[in-house]
Amino acid sequence: MFCTLSTRLLNICIASFCKARQLQKAEAVIIDGIRLGVLPDVVTYNTLVDAYCRFVGIDAAYSVLHRMREAGISPDVITYNSLIAAATRKCLITRSLEFFNEMFQMGIPPDVWSYNILMHCFFKSGQPEEAYGVFLDIINLSNLSPSPATFNIMINGLCKNGCTHGALKLFRYLQSLGFVPHIVTYNVLINGLCKSGWLGKAMEILEELRESGNMPNAVTYTTIMKCCFRSRSFRSRNGSRNYERGLEIFSEMKSKGYTFDAFAYCTVVGALVRRGRIEEASDYMKQMMRKGIALDIVSYNTLINLYCREGNLEATYKLLDEMEERGLECDKYTHTILIDGLCKAGNIEAACRHLEYMNMMGSGSNLVAINCVIDGLCKAGEIDKAMKMFKTIKLxxxxxxxxxxxxxxxxxxxxxxxxxxxxxxxxxxxxxxxxxxxxxxxxxxxxxxxxxxxxxxxxxxxxxxxx
DNA sequence: ATAGGGTTAG
Known part of the structure; x- marks a missing residue:
């Protein structure tokens, strides 16, 4: 009894160090605990495995399994689910499958979580048929039954793989079976419909959401708002009306207290910048920062895009330094925005250099950035150089x-x-x-x-x- | 422990 209680305390301690990304300290506590006679259990190690997955890497996490066995503790389904989820986050379908099979061979039966994550991984890597196979397993295997997440992943995956029709059909089918959709399910479907350009249908589902007694939340609003900004050409009368509707939704969100994070702000600022409404965009960005909302990578990208459009490269570089100080890594959006900004500022050489630098860093090819440079070269009168570059790209x-x-x-x-x-x-x-x-x-x-x-x-x- | 919204180019 005493030992169990101590282990529980140990686990709470480990969890808090893991949450603070202090894995060394967590490891040290385990060693100290053993010395004092407090033995770690499977929960201790699972916490550690998950933290290694999130903050270090899959290999480091996997090596914890060896140490676990040495300590006489067998990994369980939760251990493996953490690993499968980590592989899924990185879109590593082979790795994900390996873990799944290994778990099977170890005599640990996968649960519906394992299947859900695996299905998600197949969808993320663009293999909807395989994902559907996993879905059928969940439905047909007698020891499993689908969870609400199963349907959400399925509907989301169908939408993201160009099968919005199928997603809508599945949604209706589930309803006919008496399944009551959760707000996440509605949001997933609404997002899929919006991305397919079916704003009208999305609005219809939004109405159903309201009628079902659910309340649209910040996610729902952001999704619809973005769709309004993107819908049709802004030259058409309809498009213009939708754009204004988007701005109205933003005001509504503010008045309802749904602008507590950066999502809505980035959406509206991005839309305004795209239309050249720089001053309004700048005002909203300032508003967001005044509210004390911390800048994340997407907010930085949005802000850099704004500064580039203002032609303020100095402010852009200052922001990049700030990101580095904060330990935030540039992603492909940052690079693309910067490359396009340099082109638009007339500094095509710098843009090309940055593109080369990107390739050198091996961050994968970035077609959007290449497209920006090709267009930039043309606009700078270097059409032959642009053609040369055009011919060198395979995809x-x-x-x-x-x-x-x-x-x-x-x-x-x-x-x-x-x-x-x-x-x-x-x-x-x-x-x-x-x-x-x-x-x-x-x-x-x-x-x-x-x-x-x-x-x-x-x-x-x-x-x-x-x- | 799995699922939903934001930022890029013509």
Whole structure:
């Protein structure tokens, strides 16, 4: 009895050190405890494994399992679930599966949590069929039954993998079985509908959420607000109305006390900056900081984007220093925003250098940043350099092509533009309508009417073959 | 111990 109580205290102590990221101290407490006759148990080690997963790395966490066994304690399902979750966070599906199988071989039966996380991992790595297989296992295996999280992961995963229709169907099916959706389920579905551009349907589900007796929360509002800002072209009357509706939602959020974190602020500031409403954006950012909301990586990125649009590179660099002092690492957004900012400020050399630096750091290729530089080079009159870069990249997207095609047209090089336009469409990608129009108009106005006609039918054919 | 919202380019 005494021992159990002490172990419980030990575990509380370990948990608080782990939470404070002081893993060395946590380890030291375990050793001191053993010396005093207080033995660690599986909870002690599970806490440690989870902390290593979060703050150090999966390998370090896994090595705790050896020490655990040496101490005569067997890992359990929670130990393995922590490892699977860590692999999922990093999108390492192979690793995740390895842990899952190892657990099986050790005679530890996976529970619904293990299956849920594994399913999530498959969705995150773009394998919806495999994820669906896991879902069927959960439904069919007699020792398992789905939890609410199972359905949320499923609906979210379907949306994120381009199957919003399926997600909506599943949602309705579950309702018909008497399943009462939780606020998270509603939010997941609303977000999926918004991302697919189905603002109307999203609003419908929002209404159902209200009728179900749930209250929309900060997540719901932020999701809808972002969708309003993004919806349609801002040239259309509808788009403009939605944009204003977005701003109204933000005011509503403020009055309801839903602007307690950086999410809503970053959404509205991002939208305002995109529209060139710099002063309003700046005001909101100041408001957020005055409220004492701590800046996280996304807030810094939003702020850097704002400063770049103001042309204030000095303030940008100051912020980057501040981030470094705080131990916050730049992510791909920071780099992209910076590279684009440098291009827009006319310092294309610095932008290229930063792009090289990024590649050198091995942070993976960043197509958005490359697209910014290509466009920047064109705008700086270096269209041949841009073409050279364009040819070196293996994976191009609709942005790469649209931008290159538009800039070639601006330079009067309609034949090259026409070739690129076709390879874009034949690659199964869409292209900006204005880019297509620029090529056709350009060919016609420079006397190549026949070429234009031929191109038009080739475009039609390429589009037919897509389906 | 798993699930939801924010920041980038034409």
């Amino acid at each position: 191009k997207d609709s942005f790469t092509y649209s931008s290159m095609v538009l800039n070639l047209c601006r330079a009067g090089r309609f034949h090259t533009a026409s070739k690129l336009l076709l390879s874009c469409l034949r690659g199964g990608m869409g292209i900006l309508r204005s880019a297509r129009k620029a090529v056709l108009d350009g060919l016609r106005s420079s006397g190549f009417t026949g070429e234009a006609r031929k191109l038009k039918s080739k475009i039609r054919l390429a589009q037919i073959l897509r389906y």
